Every structure is written in structure tokens, then in C-alpha cells.
Amino acid sequence: MTQVVSEIRKVATTWTWWLVLAAMAVYSGGFAAFTVLASTLERSPLQLGSPETVVVAYNVAIAVAYVFPLAMGVVVVTNEYRSKLIAQTLLANPSRWSVYGAKTVTGLGLGLLYSVVATAVCVGAGAGLLALLGEPAYLTSAPVIGSLLGTVVALSLWGLIGVGVGALVRNQVVAVVGVLVLTQFVEPMARSVVLGLSDSDVSWVLPGGAGDAAAGGTLYSMMNGVSADSQLPGFLMLGAYALVFCALGAWRFTRYEAA
Structure with a gap:
């Protein structure tokens, strides 16, 4: 617990x-408002x-803004490598498993905080406009x-995935730029290709698609004619990604030298 408090x-x-x-809240809320207005x-x-x-x-936050908790999960780990303070942390607590475990808890907590705030903003903007x-x-x-609960859980898992990615890459600039490129360009194109080549919806096997499915379908799903009946597979797939990245991050964090 002491290490978790230190990480926080x-x-x-x-x-x-x-x-x-703040950026995630504004971005998500703006897209939610745009979605309602566009429907009119x-x-x-x-x-x-x-x-x-x-x-x-x-x-809409899980469709367009999951990169924010993902990036913050990366920062939780890479900040100390960037500032060269990781050696001091490990001198104070030589148990690398304890340090890494505290970082995963912090990343998951940040993901939960971000997911609750972004979802609340989206609901406020969307429901407010619908009422007007x-x-x-x-x-x-x-x-x-069910969809809102799925969104909160899925966005929280993205914070956990970010911790694993940060531990694997370590270089903050490379890691953050990498997740931006992968989530905003590479995967959307890959999902479009998968949807174009397959007669059934298998886009939930990709990380972003798994998040969409876990939320019970998103704007992306609706616009591409994807069914919203794969919520459980989406949860399981995104959870598997989180476990894999956290395990790989733990291996790298505990095996390699601090700097």
C-alpha cells in the first residue's frame, strides 16, 4: 500500500x-454533442x-478517446525513466514486483477516474441536448x-494496458507517439480492412474493436453496420490484451537494468 500511495x-x-x-472530457463531450446534433x-x-x-x-469516449487513459498508463511508468529517477525508486524499494504492481494499480485507477469523468460528460452533453x-x-x-458500465470498465482496462506498454518501451516519446499512431491510424485502417474482407463481425479481435464491443457498440460500429451483440467477447478480448501487456511489461521491468 505504501508503494501505491507513492506512485499516486x-x-x-x-x-x-x-x-x-480535461482534454479527454472536452474531446469526448464535444463528440457526444456532435453525435446528437448530427442525428437531427x-x-x-x-x-x-x-x-x-x-x-x-x-x-462515444470508448470509440474516440480511449487513447487518453492508454497514454496516461504509459506515463505512469515512463516518467521515471525520462527523469532518471527510476534508480532511486528501486533503491528505496528493491522489490521490482512490488513497484511494478503499484504502477499497475495506479494505471488502473487513473483509467477508472478518466472513464467515469469522460462517460459522465458524454451523458451530460448527450442527454442534455436530447432534452432540449x-x-x-x-x-x-x-x-x-449496460453500455455505460461496459464503457467504464473498458476505458479502465486501457489504463492498465498503457502501464504494460510503458514498461515494455520505456522511452516516453516513442511510447506515446507509438500509441497515437497505432490507435488513431493503424488500427482504424485494419478494422476497415477486416470489415471489408469478412462476412461476419470479427473486428472485436482487435484492441479498439474489443473496446467498442465491450461497450455494447459505438458510433463506429453503427456507421459500419457492426452488430452490438458481442459485448462479452469484447470484454474477454480486451481483458486478454490487458493481461498480456501487463505480463510482458512485468517481465521487462523485473528482468532488465533500471537505466
Whole structure:
């Protein structure tokens, strides 16, 4: 517990965590508002007239902003390598498993914080606009509640994945740029290729697709005609990615020299 408190303090004493959180909230909330407004346009392909469709405005964070908790998970590990303070941490606590475990708990906690805030902002923006437009928000319906819970869990797992990636790469600039390129360019193209080549929806085998599926379907899913019935496989797949990256990160963190 002492090591966990130490890791949390390392994050909390910088501006990075709340600047990233603010950026995620604004980005997610803006997309949620845009989704609702776009659905009101004539000939819009978006129709938010049921609980199963309105969720795409509420869980938009998992579709467009999962890179934020992922990047913060990376920062939890790489900050000490960048500042050359990792040696001091390991001198104070020689148990590398304890240090790495505390970093995974911190990354998961940050992911949970980011997911709750971003989801709340999306719900506030989306439901608020729907109310102004005189449309039902369906906030108490089972599909919406299930989707919101799925979004929170999936975004939390992205923070955990980020810790594993940070431990593997160590170089903060390379790691952050790498996750940006992979999540914003490489995987979206890969998912489009998979959807184009396959007669059934198997995009949930990719990390971003698994997150979308875990949330019960997102705006990306709706626009590409992907079914929203793979929530459990999405959870399992994203959880498997988190376990694999955390295990690989633990191997690297405990095996190699600190600097």
C-alpha cells in the first residue's frame, strides 16, 4: 500500500494527469454533442430513437478517446525513466514486483477516474441536448446502463494496458507517439480492412474493436453496420490484451537494468 500511495503522489504532483483528463472530457463531450446534433440533420444516417441507438452518444469516449487513459498508463511508468529517477525508486524499494504492481494499480485507477469523468460528460452533453430537442434520453433503460458500465470498465482496462506498454518501451516519446499512431491510424485502417474482407463481425479481435464491443457498440460500429451483440467477447478480448501487456511489461521491468 505504501508503494501505491507513492506512485499516486508521483502522478498527482504533476500537471499532466489533469490536463489529459480535461482534454479527454472536452474531446469526448464535444463528440457526444456532435453525435446528437448530427442525428437531427435531414437525411442523417444517425437515428437516436431507441435505447439501442442512443447509447452511441453516451459511450462515444470508448470509440474516440480511449487513447487518453492508454497514454496516461504509459506515463505512469515512463516518467521515471525520462527523469532518471527510476534508480532511486528501486533503491528505496528493491522489490521490482512490488513497484511494478503499484504502477499497475495506479494505471488502473487513473483509467477508472478518466472513464467515469469522460462517460459522465458524454451523458451530460448527450442527454442534455436530447432534452432540449424534446427527445427521450433513455437513461434508465437496461441497454443504456449496460453500455455505460461496459464503457467504464473498458476505458479502465486501457489504463492498465498503457502501464504494460510503458514498461515494455520505456522511452516516453516513442511510447506515446507509438500509441497515437497505432490507435488513431493503424488500427482504424485494419478494422476497415477486416470489415471489408469478412462476412461476419470479427473486428472485436482487435484492441479498439474489443473496446467498442465491450461497450455494447459505438458510433463506429453503427456507421459500419457492426452488430452490438458481442459485448462479452469484447470484454474477454480486451481483458486478454490487458493481461498480456501487463505480463510482458512485468517481465521487462523485473528482468532488465533500471537505466
